[in-house]
Amino acid sequence: MGMVGGGRGAFIGAVHRIAAAIDGQIELVCGAFSSDPQRSRESGADFFLPADRCYGTFQEMIAAEKARPASERMDFISIVTPNHMHFPPAKMALENGFHVLSDKPATFNLAEAKALAAIVKKSGLLYGLTHNYTGYPLVKEARHLVASGRFGTIRKVVVEYPQGWLATRLEASGQKQAAWRTDPKRSGAAGCIGDIGTHAENLAEYITGLEIKELAADLTAFVKGRKLDDDGNVLLRFKGGAKGVLHASQISVGEENNLNIRVYGEKGGLEWHQREPNTLVLKWPDQPMQVYRTANGYLSPAALAAGRTPPAHPEGYLEAFANVYKNFAATIRARQEKRKPTAIENDYPKITDGIRGMAFIEAVVASSKKNAAWTKLAV
Amino acid sequence: MGMVGGGRGAFIGAVHRIAAAIDGQIELVCGAFSSDPQRSRESGADFFLPADRCYGTFQEMIAAEKARPASERMDFISIVTPNHMHFPPAKMALENGFHVLSDKPATFNLAEAKALAAIVKKSGLLYGLTHNYTGYPLVKEARHLVASGRFGTIRKVVVEYPQGWLATRLEASGQKQAAWRTDPKRSGAAGCIGDIGTHAENLAEYITGLEIKELAADLTAFVKGRKLDDDGNVLLRFKGGAKGVLHASQISVGEENNLNIRVYGEKGGLEWHQREPNTLVLKWPDQPMQVYRTANGYLSPAALAAGRTPPAHPEGYLEAFANVYKNFAATIRARQEKRKPTAIENDYPKITDGIRGMAFIEAVVASSKKNAAWTKLAV
Amino acid sequence: MGMVGGGRGAFIGAVHRIAAAIDGQIELVCGAFSSDPQRSRESGADFFLPADRCYGTFQEMIAAEKARPASERMDFISIVTPNHMHFPPAKMALENGFHVLSDKPATFNLAEAKALAAIVKKSGLLYGLTHNYTGYPLVKEARHLVASGRFGTIRKVVVEYPQGWLATRLEASGQKQAAWRTDPKRSGAAGCIGDIGTHAENLAEYITGLEIKELAADLTAFVKGRKLDDDGNVLLRFKGGAKGVLHASQISVGEENNLNIRVYGEKGGLEWHQREPNTLVLKWPDQPMQVYRTANGYLSPAALAAGRTPPAHPEGYLEAFANVYKNFAATIRARQEKRKPTAIENDYPKITDGIRGMAFIEAVVASSKKNAAWTKLAV
């Protein structure tokens, strides 16, 4: 694996490296960790990389790695840069024969996402997207249970992603994470709703298997001087008739990363919270609630495969993130072994998820500009 | 106290009687428990009432009680009938010199509520409304904390009231509670949103002290053949700039009476759930969360006055309900003692709350009919 | 009902009055609320009692009430005095034809309890004891589930009652509740373990249906100058082979009244906490945990009968307490109606529970004095 971005001081780059390392199946062999070559080399040294594989730019990295013998070059690149820098390295890597695993959102806007989908298709290579919350074992169980029909037709979905860290104008202090996320040039058309609202959207669609048909959104920038939304409330209508509510916030003071979802069907419902990710609650009309816990024998194969320890050894965010890497790597290996990946191996977010995410952002922004008018999520 | 409605088999009548009895300050002395005189007498006998004070109609009761010597007649009536029967007894009681404590909603529609407000004003008598959830000690603490400014200006409110008991067409089975709640002639313009959505609306306004300015609502009747909504999702905008989400449901399978609220201000936030009503969580940007519990010395006088036991002897729904009765009775007594009620005594829902509730229902229904167009909550 | 003790300022007297009033089946008709006749009358006036039924002593009350016509006298007395004053009024009431409902512990020591049992037997009257925690609906469900055999033979019991309110020498401040509880002359041989340890003991035996055979106890008075234990840790052995741990504390700072129990059998287990009394968790070796909630149709008749509201309208301590009164009153009524009480009516703590409680206290104190030597619980 070669990494684009993620040098010293970056948050998500470190997460990606841990996620890649955790199962001992992926080795970081090179990187363009920073646009400053000196800084890139220093970052690489932190990971025990030789200086000649710490590149100053992704262009340089892709070219140099391609020039190496096939058995000695990286297999795929991992993109961990801010949003506006997702598309260029993804495009170039695919066009030069490297698989791509990218941080989300896939691209800066919907048009780019569609362009990228075409490139992925043409290349015949693999493209993965770290919508990491779908990596939790019990999120996979939730998806399995909905698909199994145990809840009947789904009627209602409530999905939330409240955070509080941008309740003040943190970006004005020079905090790097806040700076790019609140900057339209680097973040895109949306702030909060793009950064974390898309995770909520992806989670809802992943678990329910339903597609959002249209939405009505009310975005707000509560913090004075901020150009992008820091809070958004959205009414949802799904294909097939389910309704829902999605809200995301970065000004909900005191909330950490409190992603959570509730789904109700005709015959039962479920509830899951990232805060306590090893618990999934099932609700029934006339029976006691059931509390599913990770790693127990009653879970589906997909949920069991996503765990690494016995029951009640709590696993968390890094392991969920690692599951995206694990399945992506397993799918690459399946290809190397000239076999079809299993359903479990093939379970990682793809460019189609990326396109839906960008379409969601654009629909939300368009709806909000029209005072929350219903707007189609047009892919 | 004389009761209108609440005969054998009624649910809410029993709750009112317990709430009235709990503090030993209110005595049930008569009732028109049922439109069937025989049944009314039988019900009254269950409560050890003499047959001559068990009336066949509220008209008969009001007339007969008025004819008794002042010291031997009921002080107020408690109305516990279905919605369409709230206005007539309230009007007649007020016009004949009796205070009124009514189950919510105040009336069948907004016009009636406004008419009732005029009658209350003219009568100079007291009118109370059992928006009972505001009776919880920690709801009062939440209101106190917001008013104290500790959270700064409020930005966001999320209030929910999910239930699941109407996920099937229970009304078709003859279940009495389901039957009138789903019948437009007895329930009014709304089903779920009128029955429990108004509790969520009232709770949000009570705690934040903010008024809903406009809303956009998406109502659904998920169960085939049902005429009124059984689920509603609503975007809120408050006077002063706060935004919010309110959703209520009677098809969220497996949910009991899961009323809950989260409020976020510039400097802090709070979270409260009816399911665990003796706990209030406060959230801060850079300090640990705080868990407030009932009956502790650090609470405000209003919250302490609303409790009856020491810390961690959990109190519940009946005690909260009783607090509406307690404060209403204390205000009547203050009047009898020719003194001004204290702020704590005077803390019970009034006709103004009733008007706002009806205006909320009408705005939600109007918005939903216009495909969730923004609609003013016009009082 | 006539009350002994419970005048102004008393805590538990108010709880008893609410518990008696809640169902509208019991009327407070007289009382000896205080040994100061003036204070007794003033207290009675708070409850709207006529002055001539507010007595200066329980002796006076029992004599005067007995002198009234049978249809106008109290049916039973409720004893809410400190421990050393439980036996005398109970004895006199029984000997004069009145049923007795007493606060726990039954008496000052085991010898008194045995004497009282003989008096109860001789009188043919009813004697009840407010081990109120057994009144919770889900405690009754827990007992039902164990008795049903769903968990198989019980192997292990963990029961706890931590409080923190006596972590400092509160009694030195003149606080009335602390003063008598820490005074060997009024409290008895034990402090914490008598006051709340007995509740834990009673709860464990009630739910499991097992009897403690022997125990090894380590009592401590952590607060300097305190004569009675304020903390106790106890190893338990039950008849039939189950083992257990019981600990109670009044110096566990920050704990409220955190009574809780876990029971494990060969095939399943359960967990219940007073803090959230409307939830009972069932645990299974190879199935998801189940969360039982009050008032749902899947509960046993005893648990359903102990509730007053629909699911998720939380009920609490006062309602549980009221269930002791309700069943005691129903059993009196059954006797008046010359019929056998039902199993549900007859479900309230009796003198046998009182004897076991006193035997528990004496065994714990004896064991602790012998450095935690195993000591039989000898009834």
Next chain:
Amino acid sequence: MGMVGGGRGAFIGAVHRIAAAIDGQIELVCGAFSSDPQRSRESGADFFLPADRCYGTFQEMIAAEKARPASERMDFISIVTPNHMHFPPAKMALENGFHVLSDKPATFNLAEAKALAAIVKKSGLLYGLTHNYTGYPLVKEARHLVASGRFGTIRKVVVEYPQGWLATRLEASGQKQAAWRTDPKRSGAAGCIGDIGTHAENLAEYITGLEIKELAADLTAFVKGRKLDDDGNVLLRFKGGAKGVLHASQISVGEENNLNIRVYGEKGGLEWHQREPNTLVLKWPDQPMQVYRTANGYLSPAALAAGRTPPAHPEGYLEAFANVYKNFAATIRARQEKRKPTAIENDYPKITDGIRGMAFIEAVVASSKKNAAWTKLAV
């Protein structure tokens, strides 16, 4: 790092490898994964190791690695075998110049542990023990808070480790984990109390900084035919006067790995559960409870250093385990860099913890054999 044990099918070996890999600071370079050389090589191949560094025995591995140039040999061995095989490789490694990180318990019995301590001392090398639960960020915070004096003198400790997986005679089915844990020849003098009771003991001493002085223990083998205890209840007395309760169980059906602890001092208390390891609750006599969460700025440096992600990205068991590896590796590196390790680097369990663990086991077993007589924990 070279690994002893942990071949295909082993549970704890995989955990150690993930823990070692997570931070990218430790590389698995060789192993004696199985006593079967063929199996050892196959296991090594799973981790991409060359065949010539997959050894058949630890003796072979230590000898061969020692023969390699210093810059190309392993730095330390990681021992992940059953208990009876901890001492021999540790001894040989230390005597041949390799640091040792061992799974717990340190040795088979106390005598071996003392012998090992002497060898460690003589060697001048580092010895670490994976009492992994002390690696949780909030366990470190708890220790910090107690040490800071915020709770005052500690009075009471309640520590529990219930599991349910051995509620039936699983060992008879050939399940490998169950087999050696219930076999006196491989597990040692104790079953449950050695396997998990020692974790509880270590956690209590780590957090409080107090040493257990004496204990009274009641061990039971509930499952017929089992030779070692599967449940134990223990009264604790600490040096300095604190008292406590420790219980561990492998027959508490439905419990997963529910390690938890409560500590109460004169001025405050704390509660932590492995089930929700990112939450630490602080309790105060007259203030609201506080909920500490991982990764927040208000935590101590040690707790912050033990986290890898921002607030509310839950971390779990593997990360806590990794913290033992991280600090052990950092201390090795400090030595290589000829500097003193920082307090944070030096925070990992050592041979002294190993000795206390073995002394605890022997004291518990001795006490239980004498019917729970008080027994000194003699180191």
